[in-house]
Amino acid sequence: MGREDLLKQINSIFIEVLDNPDIVLTEGTNADDVEEWDSLNHIQLVVEVEKTFSLRFTALEIQSWNTVGEMIDSILAKKQ
Amino acid sequence: MVSFNELKKNLKKSYNGFPVVRVAVLGDTSTQLLAKALRGAAFDYKLDLEVWEADFDQIENQVYDRESELYAYKPDVVILFYSTHKLLVKYNKLLPQEQSQLAEKHNSTVTAVVEQLGRVTAAKIIYYNHNEIDDRVFGSFSSKTNASFIFQLRKLNYQLMLFASERPGFFVCDLSTIQNLYGKAVFFQPQIYVNSEMVLSIDILPQVAMMTLDMISAFYGKINKCLILDLDNTVWGGVIGDDGIGNIQIGYLGIGKAFTEFQQWVKKLKYRGIIICVCSKNTEATAKEPFIHHPDMVLRLDDISVFVANWDNKVNNIRYIQQVLNIGFDSMVFLDDNPFERTIVRENIPGITVPELPEDPALYLEFLYAQNLFETISFSREDEERTQQYKLNAERSLLKQKFDREDDYLKSLEMYSLAEPFNRFNSPRVVQLSQRSNQFNLRTIRYSESDIDRILSLNGYQSFSFTLDDKFGSNGLICVVVLKGENETTVFIESWFMSCRVLKRTMEKFVLNTIVKYAKEKGYQFLKGEYIATPKNELVKDHYQQLGFTESKGKWLLDLKRFKACTTFVKAAPGSFYS
Numbered sequence: 112m113g114r115e116d117l118l119k120q121i122n123s124i125f126i127e128v129l130d131n132p133d134i135v136l137t138e139g140t141n142a143d144d145v146e147e148w149d150s151l152n153h154i155q156l157v158v159e160v161e162k163t164f165s166l167r168f169t170a171l172e173i174q175s176w177n178t179v180g181e182m183i184d185s186i187l188a189k190k191q
Numbered sequence: 192m193v194s195f196n197e198l199k200k201n202l203k204k205s206y207n208g209f210p211v212v213r214v215a216v217l218g219d220t221s222t223q224l225l226a227k228a229l230r231g232a233a234f235d236y237k238l239d240l241e242v243w244e245a246d247f248d249q250i251e252n253q254v255y256d257r258e259s260e261l262y263a264y265k266p267d268v269v270i271l272f273y274s275t276h277k278l279l280v281k282y283n284k285l286l287p288q289e290q291s292q293l294a295e296k297h298n299s300t301v302t303a304v305v306e307q308l309g310r311v312t313a314a315k316i317i318y319y320n321h322n323e324i325d326d327r328v329f330g331s332f333s334s335k336t337n338a339s340f341i342f343q344l345r346k347l348n349y350q351l352m353l354f355a356s357e358r359p360g361f362f363v364c365d366l367s368t369i370q371n372l373y374g375k376a377v378f379f380q381p382q383i384y385v386n387s388e389m390v391l392s393i394d395i396l397p398q399v400a401m402m403t404l405d406m407i408s409a410f411y412g413k414i415n416k417c418l419i420l421d422l423d424n425t426v427w428g429g430v431i432g433d434d435g436i437g438n439i440q441i442g443y444l445g446i447g448k449a450f451t452e453f454q455q456w457v458k459k460l461k462y463r464g465i466i467i468c469v470c471s472k473n474t475e476a477t478a479k480e481p482f483i484h485h486p487d488m489v490l491r492l493d494d495i496s497v498f499v500a501n502w503d504n505k506v507n508n509i510r511y512i513q514q515v516l517n518i519g520f521d522s523m524v525f526l527d528d529n530p531f532e533r534t535i536v537r538e539n540i541p542g543i544t545v546p547e548l549p550e551d552p553a554l555y556l557e558f559l560y561a562q563n564l565f566e567t568i569s570f571s572r573e574d575e576e577r578t579q580q581y582k583l584n585a586e587r588s589l590l591k592q593k594f595d596r597e598d599d600y601l602k603s604l605e606m607y608s609l610a611e612p613f614n615r616f617n618s619p620r621v622v623q624l625s626q627r628s629n630q631f632n633l634r635t636i637r638y639s640e641s642d643i644d645r646i647l648s649l650n651g652y653q654s655f656s657f658t659l660d661d662k663f664g665s666n667g668l669i670c671v672v673v674l675k676g677e678n679e680t681t682v683f684i685e686s687w688f689m690s691c692r693v694l695k696r697t698m699e700k701f702v703l704n705t706i707v708k709y710a711k712e713k714g715y716q717f718l719k720g721e722y723i724a725t726p727k728n729e730l731v732k733d734h735y736q737q738l739g740f741t742e743s744k745g746k747w748l749l750d751l752k753r754f755k756a757c758t759t760f761v762k763a764a765p766g767s768f769y770s
Contacts, residue, residue, distance in 0.1 A: 128196065130203075151223055154383055155195065158393045170385040 112190070114138070117183050124159045128152065138180030164190070192373075193397040195224070198231030209239040212407060215261055215314070216242060217250040218272035221388040225272070228400035236404045236413070247388070254304050257311060266314045268407055270364075271304065273297070274390045275321040275344065282340050290338040294347040302354060305361055315410055315639060316361045317403060320348050322370035322378060359640025362406055362568070369398050372561055405566040412626050412637055415544060415565055416518050418460060419509060421527035422471040422478055422500070426454060426490065428552060432473055436480050442487035449552045454489035456556060461494050464577045465565060466516060468497040470508045470525070475500040496581040505532050506539040516581065517691045519629060519727060524564050528552070568639070569623040576667070583663045584692060601697060601760040604661040608698070609764040610705050613654040618643045620668045621656055624690060629727040632688040633720065633734060636673075651676040652685075653709060655768065657702060659693050659761065669693045672706055681717040682710050691730075700757035703738050708769040711751055718749040 122136045129147040142148045148156070157173050160182065166189045176182050214229065216222050226242040233240030243264045245253045250271065253261040261269070282293050305316055325333065325341040333339035337346075348367060355363045370378040373395060380392040391399055423430045427450050428440025440447040441454075461467050467490070471478050478500035482492045492498065497515050499508045505527075513520055521542030527533050528548055537545040549558050587604070594600035613621055618640060625638040638646075646652045657670040670689040677683045684706070689698065710718050720735045722728075735747035738757070742748075763770030 130199070150387065154224070154387050154389065155393055158380075158383070159196075168382060170382040173382055173386050 114183055114187070117186060118179065120163060121160065121179060121182065124156065124163060128155050128159050136179050138178060138183065140179045141177055160186070166190070192394070193232075193401070195228060195231075195393045195396050198228050198234075198397055198400065201231040201234035202227065204234055206234060206239040209233075209237045210411060211239045211241060212268060212411070213241050213243070213264065213266045214268045214270060214407070215245065215264055215266035216270045216272065217245045217253055217261070218270075218274070219248045219250060219277045220272070220274045220390045221247065222272060224389065224393070224396055225391060225399065228396040229403060232397060232400035232404050233407075236408045238404070238408060238411070240404075240407070251300075251304065254307050262311050266312065268317060268410070269308060269312070269314045270317045270319065270403065271301070272319045273301070273321075274319075275324050276384070276390045278321065278344070278347075279324055279326070279340060282343065287338065290340075291343070293340075293343040294350060297347055298350045298354070301351070305354075305358065309360065309641065313360075313641065313645065315641075317364050317406060318351060318355075318361065319366045319399075320351055320363050322366045322375075359644065364399075364403055364406060366399065366402075369395065369402060373398065402563060405563050406568070409566040409568045409626070410637065410639070412629060412635075414522060414567055414626065415465070415524050416522040416627065417466040417468060417512075417516060417524070418457065419468045419470050419512060419523060419525045420457065421525075421529065421532065422469060422473060424528040424552065425526055425548075426450065426457075426469075427481060427488075431481060432477055436485055439481060439485070441481070441485065446552060447487070449555060451487060451489060453552070453555050456559070458489055458494060460565060461578055463565070463567075463570065466496045466518075466577060466581060467494055468512050468516075469495050469499060470505055470512065471500045472502060472505070473500040494578065496578050505536055509536060509540055509543070515584075517630075517694070568626060569619055571619040571623055579664070580666060580692065583666075587661075587663060597695075598760070604663075604696070604760070606659060606661045606696060606698075606761045607764040608660075608701055608761045609658045609766065610702075610768040610770060611656050612768065613643055613647060613656060617656050617668055621654075621671050624668065624671055625686070625688060628688040628690065629725070630691050630730045631694065632686075632725075632728050633684070633731055634686055634723045635688075635725050635728065636686050638686075646673060653682075655702070655706060655709075657698070657705075658764070659696070659698060660764070666690070666693055670698060670702055672702060674706060674709070676713075676715070677719065680715060681719050682713070682715045684718065684720045687720070687734075696761065697757075697759040698761055699734070699738070700759040701761035701763075704756050704759065705763075705767075705769050707749070707751060707754055707756075712769070716751055718751060720747040720749070721745075722747070 118136060118138065122134065125134045125136060126132055129152055131147055134145060157168060161167055164186055168185060172185050216226055222244050226244050230240050230242050245261060253259045278297065282290065285293065301318065308314065308316060321344050323341065323344060329336045329339040333341045336342060351363050355361050378392060378395045379390065383389055383392065420426055428446050429438060431439055441450045443451065457467060479492065479498065481488050482490065497512045499512060509525065519542065520540050524544045525536050526546065526548060533545045536543060544564065546562055548555060591600050594603065611617065621643060622638055622640050646654055653674040655672040656668050659666040659669050669692060671686060672684060673686040675683050675685045707718060720740055722732060722734065740747035740749045
């Protein structure tokens, strides 16, 4: 799966969990860019991404992401 | 399993018209998502649950400060969530010689917190008990070592049950059972805990919220009272009409075991006071045969209050059962292996609970355990006798057919009632009746045991409970009235509720005569009543009018000077109060 496909899927997870259909993510998007992306919702996003891609992130990965791109890096690293 | 996201979507829906319940959550870990899950789940229970959360780890500060936000919030329910994780952290810091004191110490902390809450608020308290964490420091030897964490934890959970069984208004929500049902890997996600101080995983939050809501809605009278069973492939394996009594599957071999154990579960529910009925598409005699002759049947005809077996559709048959029992559809559970029957019943009988039984009968019980269908907040000896009482009612209605005149029938019943104030023997049943009565209930106030204590200790209150016995047997305690002096001339009927089992027996007239006698002796001139409409108490809309009260500013008044005792066929039993 390519980065673009992943971005699309993650985008729809964000729309679903944050309940905002207008969210458009890029790899550079960070928590400051999306109003609803606070620490609580972050946990739900992580769990939803884990379920969608059938993987588990480490505690360190969860706190390390600054951008959506870094989240994609983690997913790709686990899927290889 | 319901997902957290589904509950979150409920938050945007309208809770208008649902009863408001104010819940305060006090926890020592992050409870923000729990609060959302609780409110979200409440939508499905038709409760407008308002949730207030204390700041993180402020349990005791909130409880011991009488000016705290907790008390200002005026909660109806307080949830205490001391997490096992924080308890483990506490244990980790103890010196070896202190470890075996953990349970005692925490137990006295909880007892003191509950006592203090009880001094300031009448809120009911839900305590989340402790999901098990075993640090394996002692290996399996921990069971022989009272200093081990798991030893202390299990002791604590046990002590909490002892405390709850003695303390009215204190209830334990069994998180430990939730972890057992879904497994620790689902219950707890360490990566999330590390990042957020959340000890409940996103996936388990809905389960915790629903178990909590089961309890809260039971506080407000929503309980299931009746279980209606299909027979073929539900109560036994196979089809009695085709296979015959010798070939149905039941007993201790193979799949028969699943049905036997299912029947044992139903029997325990019967002992607990759940009314068991049968609704089966069968010829009646064929359907009854295993109940009478099969040696491995656990359920017998005596266990069944209403037995309906015919070829009519199940919707009509369940409506018939509802008429005989005179309880709401929303307090009934229907179990049937056939998805088609389930759908028809669910779609045509609003309010009835119809679980989606798994296809494989071997899975029935585990599935039903997880549903928590029979929540309650009280248990008394009368529960065990309920089946018998509904059977007696069936006999009474046979006798009634023999009399042309209602009065002659009522006279022939030889009815006696014992009126008494609340006391420690009758209060469990008073609490229970207050939770269960929906139709004959003028103001629908639900009383807990702590409310009963309050009524008994406050001046100006007078409580009445009434039993009713007749020549067929005892109906037990069936009616409750609470009076409250409003001023020197008027006494207000704060509550009047009665079991629908004894409708049309002139019981309400006996009750009125009794309370009027009390009011007159105390020098009151007026008895004041009120009807507060609910979706279920239409039955008593004209109650006060029929008893001769006159309407005044939305309330009902009875002038005691002009009152003439009502005709009733109920006589006072020896020792009855104000008779």
